[in-house]
Amino acid sequence: IADGDIVEVEQATYQNFTAKEVGRNKAEVLAKRLNKEIGVEIFKPIAKKIEQESQLKGYDLILLCVDNETARNLVIRYCHKSGKDFIDLRATGRSVFAMPKLKTLEENMKFVDINDRQDYSCQDRQDLEHGRIQVGNKIVAMVGTQMLMNIQRGYGNRVISLVV
Numbered sequence: 001i002a003d004g005d006i007v008e009v010e011q012a013t014y015q016n017f018t019a020k021e022v023g024r025n026k027a028e029v030l031a032k033r034l035n036k037e038i039g040v041e042i043f044k045p046i047a048k049k050i051e052q053e054s055q056l057k058g059y060d061l062i063l064l065c066v067d068n069e070t071a072r073n074l075v076i077r078y079c080h081k082s083g084k085d086f087i088d089l090r091a092t093g094r095s096v097f098a099m100p101k102l103k104t105l106e107e108n109m110k111f112v113d114i115n116d117r118q119d120y121s122c123q124d125r126q127d128l129e130h131g132r133i134q135v136g137n138k139i140v141a142m143v144g145t146q147m148l149m150n151i152q153r154g155y156g157n158r159v160i161s162l163v164v
Contacts, residue, residue: 001034002046002055003027014123014133053078061151062086063144069116076112080105085151089144091136093124094164098143100157111159136164 003026007017021029027045035041046055050071056062056078064075064086072088079086079101088111090097102108123134147157 001027001031001043002048002050003030004047004049010128014128015137050074056082056084060084061148063148064088065090065144067119067121069113073109073112073114076101076108077105080108087144087147087151087157089140091134091140092120093127093134094136096136096140096143096160096162096164098140098147098157098160100147100151100159102159139164 005026007015007021007024007026007029009019009022011017012019012022017026017029025045025047027047031043031045034043050056050066051074053074056075062075062079062084064072066072066075075086076088078084086101088097088099088108097111099108099111121128123137127134143160150157
């Protein structure tokens, strides 16, 4: 689990964090919690953004849940070059998108804007300002879980894009 972000107060209402975890690194919080739940230390936190291919080495499958196109571009290109698999999961407000590794890099790159340099949230800013919480991030997590099981079972996946 790699994430350079710190848990913020408002995120405890719509992300998988508690008030006690505010101010701590997201990757460290999640790795500790998941390892405790399964009773085995499988998840190792990387408490920084993925910015170099060297950070991706040693993994057979990458679940991509990033909030920026720079990291997405890096991971997708790396996976195609190295023959590794990935699932790209995205949610912004009510929009949900899930993409497996497709046959060619060009097919996957149709869904990446390499010129977009901003970071995104799984919540629409206007809805948050009005106290409305979207659940697109939870929906895409469930879709991603099914896609992961499909890979484990030897089934194929396809791109899923919807507004809920």
